[in-house]
Amino acid sequence: MTRQRRTRIALLNDREVVTHGLRSMLEPYHERLEWVDMGPRGEVSRPVDVTLFDSFIQPEVTDQDLSRLIACPNTGRVVIYTWGMHPDLAAQMIAKGFVGFLDKSLSAAQLVESLEAVARGEVVISEPSAQREGHTLTTPEELTWPGAGFGLTARESEVLVLITKGLTNQDIAARSYLSINSVKSYIRSAYRKIGVERRSQAVRWGLENGMLPDFGVTLQA
Incomplete structure (x- = not known):
């Protein structure tokens, strides 16, 4: 039986502590996901299937920057990764060309499932946390942030x-x-x-x- 290729992902975030936290959270799923490290200046230096664009990113990023990000061949399909699941913002980001809006409170299993769905060509928007069943939500110990x-x-x-x-x-x-x-x-x-x-x-x-x-x-x- 031919082994299915792992989904190749990258996290576009300008803080090492956040990248390390997410990578540790997803490590148990290494047979399904391949993590691609960012280049020394934060560029997506190798082609990936899915890029998570952390909404904690620099406020100086413009709509033109986002358009270039989405069009970049190395970034694959780009999703927003956020603590702020605002429905109006989700609709705006999808209209700009993003293909997902994923809540950082997703469990590791839910996040993996969402990333694989995005890689298959689906558009994925997280449900409100109160509507999720069957998984334990991500905790601050699993995914950290500055401060x-x-x-x-x-x-x-x-x-x-x-x-x-x-x-x-x-x-x-x-x-x-x-x-x-x-x-x-x-x-x-x-x-x-x-x-x-x-x-x-x-x-x-x-x-x-x-x-x-x-x-x-x-x-x-």
Whole structure:
């Protein structure tokens, strides 16, 4: 019997800690998935079947950058990988040419199944976590993010990353599909956890604690 070729995947993310966490989570499925490491500048240097585009990515990425990413022959079929399962954002990303919108709370088994479905040519959008059955959801111990070691939730960390990069509260709300009041609430809770009171202190904390990219992601044509 001919052995079926493994699905070749890559994660486009500018933080090594996130890449390491996902790779460790998927290691038990190495007979079904082949992980392709990114190049030294963050480019997808070898052809893959599926690229996960982490929504934690740099805010400077434009629609033109995304179009180049989707058109790049090395990236294969590209899906959004996110903590923010907003239906309007999912519809917008599919309209832009992405072929999936996958929730980071998916279990490893669910994520593998979704990636294989995408590789087969399907468009996959995760169901809300409350509707999933039969699998244990991914936990923070399985998939981490910058600031997790300080008790920050994924959303608090995302907000701090964007603050460190100089975005205003309004910019953060628009990018994250949150209300301005929700953004302020995340900021207050994050500030309490990292022991700061002002935005300038939060920016300094972010710079000192890895909230900026480990490398610059290259979106090649």
